[in-house]
Amino acid sequence: MTALGFEAHDHSGCIDDALERAESRCHDAKLQFTPARRRVYEILLQGHQAMGAYDILEILGKGGHSVQPPTVYRALDFLLRAGLIHRIERLNAYAACMLLADHDAGDASHVPAFLICRQCRTVAEAEGDRSTDGLTDAAAASGFVVETRVVEAEGLCPACSEGGDRP
Amino acid sequence: MTALGFEAHDHSGCIDDALERAESRCHDAKLQFTPARRRVYEILLQGHQAMGAYDILEILGKGGHSVQPPTVYRALDFLLRAGLIHRIERLNAYAACMLLADHDAGDASHVPAFLICRQCRTVAEAEGDRSTDGLTDAAAASGFVVETRVVEAEGLCPACSEGGDRP
């Protein structure tokens, strides 16, 4: 298994591609990819970084007119439901999905696993699997019905572990 | 792999055992298991439930004299560092460790996996393993240095999935 997120790449191209895919996916699913939602998605795509809702709020507010928290949270909820972004529980933050091309939006067997750099907050996303997430067996044995899964690792990304890696 | 937490058991005995083990472990590690810390630990042991810091704060405050948030968070930090409790990221909450007897405090290969009931907040803890957490391969492939791991599933426990299981 490999993880997307730490390699160098054509960033503006990658953003354009993601936007285009998002447009078409929302259109197919009869979801409204409105300007507000698109704007929030663009902001999250900018850095391949996990961003807090209030970080996004601040950037949105740069345009002069004031923006309130519910605006951001509504857009984030929409993007989460559409499978375009993920919530990073460990950070109470959000990051754009990097595996859009690989699976369908509602693909339940897609169990994303995240590698989170505690220094630069870059997030890499690996394609996990139910059979290897360490939960399925335990749940089956005890009669627990799993609905959602969280698999995250925090540490240092390749770039940050080169230089100063003091906590 | 099995999970502890959903079975019936001798609860007051289990609390006493846990407290005794905590005492001796802290003593061995030269950590101070002070009354404030012990009290917070007792509260978490009461229910085998994930509890928010402010839930604990409220119970602590019942004793008349006022208690402030930092008091609770400091106790929680200590108990986390001592390996006596876990933080449940999905809920921003805390739960007593149920596998005290099975491993040492600083055992890094111990990767706890949690089954969280969204209805009653009961938490079961399964003994995970690095080799099956779906992260090790991806991290190794990309040069990421993992420091901490989060593996959590949310759903319905056996008891709650019997009755009304509407979200």
Add this chain to the structure above:
DNA sequence: TGGGGATTGATACAGTATAACATATCACCT
């Protein structure tokens, strides 16, 4: 054209967590 669903705006507030500084306690040394 007007009714209903989805979206957005705006205000207020709830819940989670920490910064900063003061005080207390205790072990240890001289």
Add this chain to the structure above:
DNA sequence: AGGTGATATGTTATACTGTATCAATCCCCA
């Protein structure tokens, strides 16, 4: 005994994260 440093606790204020509520708007379509 008195000084000193490490650890723990008390107190106040504030930062960060998220939601409830109600009003206004937009847009599709019968």
